[in-house]
Amino acid sequence: MQTPVVTRFAPSPTGFLHIGGGRTALFNWLYAKRHGGKMLLRIEDTDRERSTTNAIEAIIDGLKWLGLSWDGEPIYQFARAARHAEVARDLVVKGHAYYCYATPEELTEMRERLKADGKPMRYDGRWRDRDPSTAPEGVKPVIRLRAPIEGETVVEDQVQGKVTWANKELDDLVLLRSDGTPTYMLAVVVDDHDMGVTHIIRGDDHLTNGARQSQIYQACGWNVPVMAHIPLIHGPDGAKLSKRHGALGVEAYRAMGYLPAALRNYLVRLGWSHGDQEIFSTEEMSQLFDLKNVGRSAARFDFAKLSNLNGLYMRQADDEALLAALEDMLPHVEGGADFARALDNAGRKRLLAMMPGLKE
């Protein structure tokens, strides 16, 4: 019997739902649908400084607007900190991790020296085999993974293919901070395992993390989920998508009047293809989507093509549905609230009558 597919979308709530994150969520959602599985939502809020409830709401709101849904309640990573710490301490007991008493200042100094010498900036393992009884007074230790030194770590990626690292390139990462809270690297592995995630589909900026996380899985004695690192979305100039490119969050696309169906269609074709087909209904893409046809190179965002698709979806839209979409959008667009207030039933009727011409 094959285990059912479980994917997940795991944003960190430090801003709004990034357009790239929206596509990642879409791919996870489609993959789960295609295989009759589930998509889970996990909020990665372990960075207490930067995580805000506003951002959590914005992400959930953005996903809903995009028409994406998830199974069960969202999991909040911070709430699971005790479990993460327990795994880290268990790893120490088993000899797969150790306490490191190096201070942040000491490590910064170490990195600066390595950089000056033109050496790779990796933790040098100074506490890996040192007797803890020689620990300095008053320093709270972190827990580091005792990563393998020899051999190699391989990620059998569904998009990138087989990717190999020499273990000597990967240093002993921190699992548990000195204040007892988990790092991202540990939390992700423990949560994905506990949540029964079978497929990790995320941006390829996480590819190296995939290797490091594989090492944690191995230390824990757990199976590594299937991984798929999808290419990133770049701005029209080929540089990483940033504020200066304009619309970063999906809510900005709503405010510009794009239809969710058009944005989904645009996003799914960024990196994925099915022969020459350009237009996919949501139903269709959830039947056709696969990892095999996801490309490996970054795609540039093209507003002209998005607009073209949006026009196409508008012209095809049912008049009532388009009016509903308009009213739905009004509160989010500048000056829209006034328009919405002035829109009575008579106005609505008039708008509906004009819609066939308007949408052309």
Add this chain to the structure above:
RNA sequence: GCGCCCUUCGUCUAUCGGUUAGGACGACAGCCUUUCACGUUGUAAAGACGGGUUCGACUCCCGUAGGGCGCGCCA
């Protein structure tokens, strides 16, 4: 600096060793139209570079260049 990844028209992409290298957006030129839009017809436009392997490379291998990502007690 070290590691990993990527490279087909301006852009998104098809091609799974043999094709006139296909489609879409955009551009340009017609047609339609009181205008704009829609629609429609057509045109231009691509395998980064250099070596191999092969009867034959966009496709496989190596190198170079360019780009991206990672190298935090951030996620």
